Amino acid sequence: MSTCAVSRPPACTRKVRLWENACVELILPQGHSERSYHNALTAFSAVVGQEWVLATDSDRDTYMDAYALGDGRNRAPGAAVAPASREEVQAIVRLANEHRVPLWPVGRGKNLGYGGTSTVVPGTVVLDMGRMNRILEVDEKHAYCVIEPGVGFFDLYNYLKDNNIPLWMAVPGNAWGSVIGNALERGIGYTAYGDNAEQLCGLEVVMPDGDLLRTGLGALEGSKGSYHYKYGYGPSWDQMFMQSNFGIVTQAGVWLQPEPQMSAKASITLPQFADIGWAIDKLGDLRRRDVIRHNFVFGNFMHEAAVYSQRSDWYDGEGAMPDEVAQKIIDKYGMGWWSFRLNVAGGPGMVEAHMKEISDALEPQLDYKLDWTTWQQGDPIERSARGIPSVTALQIVNWHGGRGGHIGFSPVMPQDGELALAQATRMKARFEEYGLDYYTSFTMGRRHINNVNLILYDRDNVDMVTRSRGLFTALIEDSAANGYGEYRTHIDFMEPVAKSYGFNNQAQLRFNEKVKQALDPNGVIAPGKYGIGTLNGGVEA
Template identity: 35%
Template sequence: MSSPASSGDGSIPILDSKYSGVPARLRQDAVDAKARLYSQKTLPDSTARRKTILPPGVSREQFGQAITELKGAIGDEDVEINDKPLVDGWYMEHPNTHDAYHIADQEELICSAVVYPSSTAEVQTIVRWANKHNIPIYPISMGRNIGYGGAAPRIPGSIVVDMGRRMNRILDIDADNASCIVEPGVSYFALYEEIQRRGLPLWIDCPDLGGGSVLGNAIDRGVGYTPYGDHFANHCGMELVLPSGEVLRTGMGAMPGKDGSDNPTWQSFQAAYGPYVDGIFSQSNYGIITKMGFWLMPETGHQSYMITFPRDEDFSRIVEIIRPLAQKRVLGNIPQLRHVIQELAVTGKPRSFWYNGSGRMPRDVIRERASTLPCGDVSWIFYGTQYGDPTSIKAQLEIIRSAFSQIQGSRFLFPSDVPADHYLHSRVQVCSGVPALRELDWLNWVPNAAHLFFSPISPTKGKDASLIHGIITRLHAKYGFDVFPTMCVAGREMHYIANIVYNRADRDAKQRATSLMREMIRETAKFGYGEYRTHLLFADQVAETYGWNHGALRKFNETIKDALDPNSILAPGRNGIWGQRYRGLGWEILDGDKRNMLKDGVSPKLYAALKGGL
């Protein structure tokens, strides 16, 4: 067993030398973020492995023969057996072998091997190999889907297809068309830095952290904060490998260009002719996307700001004021509404700095501690950004200021009104397309911090938002967790994202976090509110909540799965979609499931017997 890792910066990858690295401009930020996280780390870097893993129904001899064949096709150095100690790492140095933020046992959701293709043709080779040997594969772009399962496969023993390491090219940036084409390993950091290197007047849209895959985030329907914040809505054209091994291009890319070149309108028009199929390849397991086009935002003027509100009970009124502003497009971006406890967390100081008690931090303690910060003793904070020329921005801000002034005690602040280290300055960057790392700081809340996201969708109405918030708050209190709500608010819907921060070295905390997730999914579904995205271990329960007309949607998804992937080799179980080979055999973790994932694992005990060694 090794000792806890130091916070030294020698291992932090730099973008110039590694596709998954941090830009040189953020190197010190990364060093500091890692130091803060590792200051509370008590877990060892790794422990001796207790078990090895094989694909289900595959003997060790069969596995060895299949891996030898795969190495011969892809290259010996680009196929790795997962037999080494598991290292959780952190955001910039995360694993591709398992979930860094394991909610089950660390050795539960692990792969048997990792393969690194370099091209669409090699992805085809891998898919055909998987069909031949009946071995499940699990594709990842960069594996930074942290909070939703990371790089972990849903079926233990699957082969992870890591496309980031060798498929990380920016294939094209068309300045006139304001578009680009990227491979899975292109991060927001990489795309931003390349646009800056070329001196192009274009913006990207990034989520809170910039290290994730542009392509991967979009196909999971992630969001950002500029007017181009709906990432999937702003994609245009994709190339993918179907579970049969065939290659498909969607949209205008289905039409060949002159002399075999790419069609010149592939990144200009999304739908092309006939059914618009792109959507079925988001949040699914119907294909492996190897190239994807995106629209970029023309550079423009911008002004970020924050508005504070003094009372918890202001919440419903705030949402009601936001709705017409967003519907009329007065609000320039997808703004965030956060509770003041997150002002404490984003300082990077641990919970113990603010409060040493057990259970949820009392509201009076939050008030007292917040009063020492620039925001003061408030309850809610709205972060927004306006875009355009100075005259139009000024007019927009006057309308917004007037609307929110209806709430007594509200206060309007610009970046110049708060210290240079305040979180608002990070929002300025993110909301103008500059990827950052600041959002890592709230993870330092507890030792060995990990987190789960609970992400239901609410109408942008005060009564709906308040009902969801009430359920989440009540259940967090029941299970002893602080509530970290972030609302990403649009004109008709808002993403309510609750961050459950837990100590991954604490088995009790992991079990409580699991129970909290299950109950929040169940309770909000009773009122017709569902998650838009979830951790892979809760995907079956979430998919089950979309049960209108006896689960017609789920049956439809299964019909497509069985037609495209008759051998069920591609990411079985992803987003609750199981192929016929696994369906109904106990792999699903549905509401009411009694298994203790820390003790019992996720694999059905009778699987091998039921399938006769499949």
């Protein structure tokens, strides 16, 4: 087994009869026979019921990447199986080992812009846990919930709201997905609890051999503190299951934010491209001192323009949109070159003090006073800084018309204004070199910024897709050369991004491969995810 490369086998397609009335074009992973694959799907059906083994052509099409760079068939799954319980997941994993058929676990399959439910190795069977959607517990006193991977942000939000539970949650820009799935991919929301991975406490994991593990204090039989303390006794393994293919999380505790007495929010716009320099330094200082206690998106004008309009409303020319057209958009919407929103929450005294400190820090550089909107308990919740799920942000894929899509390139950087300005200048030039519109943001964390660059394209425009791929590849190389690593990526680029972490002859990737080989010698869990693991099985049954 190679320690650095992920296999890229061509899809092997054959028409085969799976059930008595279903003859489909079956996509097989390399090295698999029709018989072994058919036997595996038949065995899965005995666990979940035939109706939950989804293997027709139309079934498979629903699991293709909706935003794929091209037609997406190079990453097409072979089928899907949808368990309803942890016990069914365990049974499926054991059968996958027996038949050497790989699985690709998803919670709700809405990881849009990163591959959705498509798979690195074509022909892999999607393990769709969308039916596992129980909210098992909500502890109002201690501010946590226990949920399954099929629970989405709208599900949890509505449950808390409908039951008048005064706990807040953090939601990402696209809130269509799984709460657990987003946290395991290190996704973010925009409240004080917005580092979603940090809010996980106590995982239940089905291991690659079908065994069951509970992390932290959950390893104690009858534990009363599984969702109160993350680390337990001895090594802590929770991070091992984030952005990995070392196991399948079937349940997790999630910390929630107790509803504050008061919150306030303000929107800030900056007129000039170069304003990012001073603003990142000022905001970074406020963030590190916990005056600002939440992640927030410091985005360029395209954030608004791509949601509320289409490119053709402004420009029909070739190449990247010129700066003078960008200025027309800025003037039309009054949004500035950059814009962001800040929230403050807590007791009234703390909120008012932090509002003043933020205003005092920013207003000397602005030509206006910050306009704060406040909320207090009992006011309509829509006025608060609470995370409320929305999918409005997905409107950006209509920017070019046609079958739109987007892909994000997101390196992590220090909170340094000079570096951020240099990065934005460099990135803008690269987008223009490839004839694509520059859509970017700098998401502010506690000590870092994520430079999220979205490449918008029309999937049916072959030239645009080719240029988008070229740009993404160039950005990987540029960022590695400047010492910045991407924190999360699309399945098409998992291998080259993994290789860009090159210290000591890719020691981290080699270590990941050793762990993968030890835990999953048959390579049945998500082969190739984050550049880890080739397809080891495949001997004809």
